[in-house]
Amino acid sequence: MYPLSAGLYAPRNCWYVAARSAEVGRVPLERFILDEPVVFYRTEAGEAVALAGRCPHRGYPLGRGRIEGDAVVCGYHGLRFEADGHCSHIPSQETIPPGCRLKTYPLVEHWEWLWMWPGDPALADEALIPDNRTPTLTDPAWVKRSPLYWKVEGRYQLLNDNLLDLTHLTVLHADTIGGGDVAGTRERHEEGEDWMRSIRWIPNAVVTDWVRKSRGIVGPVDREIMLTFAAPGFHYGHDRYFPAGADHGNDRPSLDIHIFHAVTPATRTSCHYFASSAVDPVTFELSRKHPPDTGSAVKIFTEDVEAIGEIERLLGAAGDFEEVPLRADVHALRGRHMVQAMIRAELSSQGAIPDRSRPQHGDAH
Numbered sequence: 001m002y003p004l005s006a007g008l009y010a011p012r013n014c015w016y017v018a019a020r021s022a023e024v025g026r027v028p029l030e031r032f033i034l035d036e037p038v039v040f041y042r043t044e045a046g047e048a049v050a051l052a053g054r055c056p057h058r059g060y061p062l063g064r065g066r067i068e069g070d071a072v073v074c075g076y077h078g079l080r081f082e083a084d085g086h087c088s089h090i091p092s093q094e095t096i097p098p099g100c101r102l103k104t105y106p107l108v109e110h111w112e113w114l115w116m117w118p119g120d121p122a123l124a125d126e127a128l129i130p131d132n133r134t135p136t137l138t139d140p141a142w143v144k145r146s147p148l149y150w151k152v153e154g155r156y157q158l159l160n161d162n163l164l165d166l167t168h169l170t171v172l173h174a175d176t177i178g179g180g181d182v183a184g185t186r187e188r189h190e191e192g193e194d195w196m197r198s199i200r201w202i203p204n205a206v207v208t209d210w211v212r213k214s215r216g217i218v219g220p221v222d223r224e225i226m227l228t229f230a231a232p233g234f235h236y237g238h239d240r241y242f243p244a245g246a247d248h249g250n251d252r253p254s255l256d257i258h259i260f261h262a263v264t265p266a267t268r269t270s271c272h273y274f275a276s277s278a279v280d281p282v283t284f285e286l287s288r289k290h291p292p293d294t295g296s297a298v299k300i301f302t303e304d305v306e307a308i309g310e311i312e313r314l315l316g317a318a319g320d321f322e323e324v325p326l327r328a329d330v331h332a333l334r335g336r337h338m339v340q341a342m343i344r345a346e347l348s349s350q351g352a353i354p355d356r357s358r359p360q361h362g363d364a365h
């Protein structure tokens, strides 16, 4: 489906961020992940679990049930399911039918996120969690900011596209992080087997009032923006501000903000967006003197969330369309290609043949 080729939705055999740790407790949380209802809760020992979110008896949402001990109890007819998915009690009968059980999903708590594996549980290897490549996410020397969350009313690849094409900073975020000619600066592209990176070096950038006030940077500055995409839904990078004329290979930046975005398909036309950042201790001291304006930081994300909602609104009302590709799309098209390659590899390993009859939006040109 747009912006991927027809018949392709999302890879399943990979880790996706499903929830922030703080969201999951002793009250069931329902969240759609890859078009399936999932219920999350914690056992008495505090371990987070993810089970199919629909009671196999009458299809009532288990997110509207209650937690008893380590089990979730359906709020309709009282069926009780343990953390391993088996049904341990049915109020109206003594025997448990063989099909009366819930699918369980591998779930790993890492940093302040819960990572879920929607695909074949036998393939769920914790070493594949992509933030193993981003030490500052787990390095105690770095000061992390609380993870944020948005439900986005738009398909996940639109959000990946957004993060893979930062020329939108100059327009959509002109008042906040749009300082310097981001749109007019060519990016350097690097890639590996399942990741790709864009790097922009913007010399002598004029910073916005928002950066001046919230980050204590007067400018002009030399700005380096890097974002790495670990397919299919994790983006990490940095936004660095150097004194103008600095040797960016050797000098320390005046401000070094590491950013993390996780994108998870919810339904076919919506997704989950998790974001956070980390700063080094020097930057943290600086930011204490100039406390970040949390309201306008949230505004940046809200602008993206609303933009994607608007694109989805037109897709729903007017259907797919043929894009006019621009030079700036090279990176986003590679990202789509990477996600599609993952989906196709899974489909072919299952013997399914994806529909290739429609234009290959995300394929490399």
Ligand SMILES: [Fe+2]
Pocket: 162, 168, 169, 172, 173, 300, 304
């Ligand atoms: Fe944005």
